[in-house]
Amino acid sequence: GSPKYRFLRHQGLRPTRKLPDALIIGVKKGGTRALLEFIRLHPDVRAAGSEIHFFDRFHDKGFQWYRHHMPPTLEGQLTMEKTPSYFVTREVPQRVHEMNPATKLLVVVRDPVTRAISDYTQVSSKKPGMLRFEELAFLNGTGGSGLVDTSWGPVKIGVYARHLERWLHCFPLEQMLFVSGERLIVDPAAEMARVQVWDFLGLKQVITEKHFYFNSTKGFPCLMKSEGRSTPHCLGKTKGRNHPNIDTAAVERLREFLPPI
Ligand code: A3P
Numbered sequence: 001g002s003p004k005y006r007f008l009r010h011q012g013l014r015p016t017r018k019l020p021d022a023l024i025i026g027v028k029k030g031g032t033r034a035l036l037e038f039i040r041l042h043p044d045v046r047a048a049g050s051e052i053h054f055f056d057r058f059h060d061k062g063f064q065w066y067r068h069h070m071p072p073t074l075e076g077q078l079t080m081e082k083t084p085s086y087f088v089t090r091e092v093p094q095r096v097h098e099m100n101p102a103t104k105l106l107v108v109v110r111d112p113v114t115r116a117i118s119d120y121t122q123v124s125s126k127k128p129g130m131l132r133f134e135e136l137a138f139l140n141g142t143g144g145s146g147l148v149d150t151s152w153g154p155v156k157i158g159v160y161a162r163h164l165e166r167w168l169h170c171f172p173l174e175q176m177l178f179v180s181g182e183r184l185i186v187d188p189a190a191e192m193a194r195v196q197v198w199d200f201l202g203l204k205q206v207i208t209e210k211h212f213y214f215n216s217t218k219g220f221p222c223l224m225k226s227e228g229r230s231t232p233h234c235l236g237k238t239k240g241r242n243h244p245n246i247d248t249a250a251v252e253r254l255r256e257f258l259p260p261i
Contacts, residue, residue, distance in 0.1 A: 026087025
């Protein structure tokens with residue numbers, strides 16, 4: 001921009017939109033919304049609130065389009081975005097690398113079997129009358145004895161190593177941070193401490209226990225306040241759903257195929 005514009009920006013007076021420095025790339029149903037909402041508590045982080053899907057759906061719209069979907073930031077603030085389908089979409093690692101090979105990547109991982117059930121729960125909430133989980137997860141539909149249907153989305157997404165391999169063709173492992181979806185629930189402050197001390201983000205430790213309280217009605221940690229709201233609130237109704245009971249033999253069989261991380 002012009003010298004005046006650069007001056008104002010330098011003084012921290014002129015917010016501008018930048019391409020993201022860090023991305024939450026997945027995994028779907030891992031706890032990606034929780035991580036995004038928690039990290040946005042940090043004064044040096046600004047994030048897009050919705051999933052932009054630039055690298056998987058709207059790549060042909062170009063970087064200018066993408067940048068305009070980012071929030072305005074001041075000098076020194078990190079820009080972030082989360083779209084969980086990035087992790088599993090073939091073309092995405094190369095495209096992110098083309099934008100900026102120094103992009104920091106965050107992945108929320110969760111036990112892949114629970115993740116599959118969570119994924120199924122979400123899909124079936126939108127499609128009443130869907131077959132049972134056990135019938136969809138196995139090829140012959142019998143559950144406990146059948147072959148795992150690896151082409152079924154909820155299973156396929158959980159083969160983390162396969163997707164990760166593609167990312168590692170483009171980015172060094174050190175540039176990726178794996179956040180535990182389980183720990184984000186049982187001890188959000190401790191997991192957020194890990195995120196904040198991660199050198200690549202270079203954040204000060206600001207998010208602590210004080211930001212969270214456990215809401216026993218919801219059964220999940222909730223926020224005391226956030227950028228948008230000064231009163232206590234939880235994530236939306238679609239986060240922290242009740243899962244259906246799945247036949248134990250089917251869970252065990254699936255667990256052999258999708259070992260815990
Ligand atoms: P369930 O709804 O199956 O329990 P994502 O945001 O990636 O779609 O992940 C959704 C999952 O985030 C939820 O799956 C839930 O288990 C988890 N989660 C983690 N922290 C949460 C929180 N504080 N409130 C609600 N859900 C949370």
